[in-house]
Amino acid sequence: MDLGIDGDAALVTASSSGLGKASGRALAEEGANVVLNGRDEERLEAAVADVSADAADGAEVIGHAADLTDPEAIEGLVERTVEAFGGLDHLVTSAGGPPAKSFRETTDEEWYDAFDQLVMSVVRTVRAALPYLEADGGGTIVTIASVSVKEPVDDLVLSNSVRAGVLGLEKTLSTELAPEIRANAVLPGTHETPRVESLVEQGVEDGRFDSYEQGMNEWAREVPVGGIGDPLDLGRVVAFLSSPRSGFVSGAAVPVDGGEGASTF
Template sequence: MDLEIDGDAALVTASSSGLGKASARALAREGSNVVMNGRDEDRLEDAVAEVRADAADGATVVGQPGDLTDPDDIEDLVARTVDEFGGLDHLVTSAGGPPSKPFMETTEREWYEAFDLLVMSVVRTVWEAEEHLRAGDGGTIVNVTSRSVKEAIDGLVLSNSVRMSVIGLEKTLSKELAPDVRANAVLPGSHETPRIEELIEQGVERGEYGSYQDGLNDWGQGIPVGHIGDPMDLGRTVAFLSSPQSQYLNGIAVPIDGGAGASNL
């Protein structure tokens, strides 16, 4: 299927690794010009080179370092995209996860930091991007959040609580920015990201798993499709939601979890 986003301009935040990088890769494979972002300049440079090597002919991929909790960095991020490509058609927001803790061990400071990272980063990026998204022929926003907005996950009180705000924002934007801009969200379950790889490798070192594959198989237990996701499973969905092929999808939140969730809605 031709997604018809060849030559479009896309910005993907927190895309130097994991699901953000997969989203950038999927967009670049479809011919979109992409600005990638991350705080670690060396890791970002490596990620840009990797995505650029896999991009469609003619697609340009560049990196813009920046901290998503710094409003000035966000302003620079959007400005770089517009300066580089002459506009902005697709915004994909992603961010690292907050600490994994139970409620009574979570500090007030950690609550504010999680809100700043997960919610205000999206708010500020949309503030900066809105006029550019409206100026094109069908701008899109895709928010990468977590399946924890559907079902609370043990030990992840910050993610369970704070990410809900992003979904409320996404739904609001889908109405307030329409018809010029569509806003949707994806809710990832377990994917084979560097974080999961690290946890499995630690399990191998502790003797919990006989091999990395054993650990990977264990993580897949309980998932109806039988395995955890490849990050590109999510990336391809992000590219689809950014394309005219999904033109009647607006204000939705798509679980990408292999059927692991038990929620009816």
């Protein structure tokens, strides 16, 4: 199915690896021009080359390094997108996960850092992008959150708590910015990303798993479709929600978890 976003301009934050990179890849596969973002310039350069290799003919992929906790850097990131592609049609917000910790272990500073990383990065990026998204008939916002907002994960108190604020923001934007802009969220379950790899490695260090292989098998064991997800599966849902093919979907929070979640809603 042609998603109808060929030639559109898209910005994907925190996209030098993992689910953000997969979302950029899926958009570029559909012919969108994409700006990828990350803090590590070497890794970002590699991601641009990787995503470009799978992009549709004519689609351009560029990278722009920026720290999403720096308001000025976020403004520069949006401006670079507009300068490169003449506008901005689709914003996809992503951010790396905060450290895995229990409530007792977590300091005030870590709570503030997690809020800045997960919530304020979205607030500032949407604020900077809004005038461009509203131009030429409107655009889309897709926020990559986590299934932990519905079913908290052990020892991820920061992600469980703070990401819920992102979902509240997304739902608010879906009404406040309508009809020009549609806003949706995706709630990824277990996907084969560096984040999951690091959590499994930490589980080995903590003694919860005997080996890395056992840890990955444990993560996959609860997924009804069998195995953990390919990040590109998530990316293609993001591309669909960014497209006119999902034109009557707004304010939704879509689980992409292989049936792992037990929540009815």
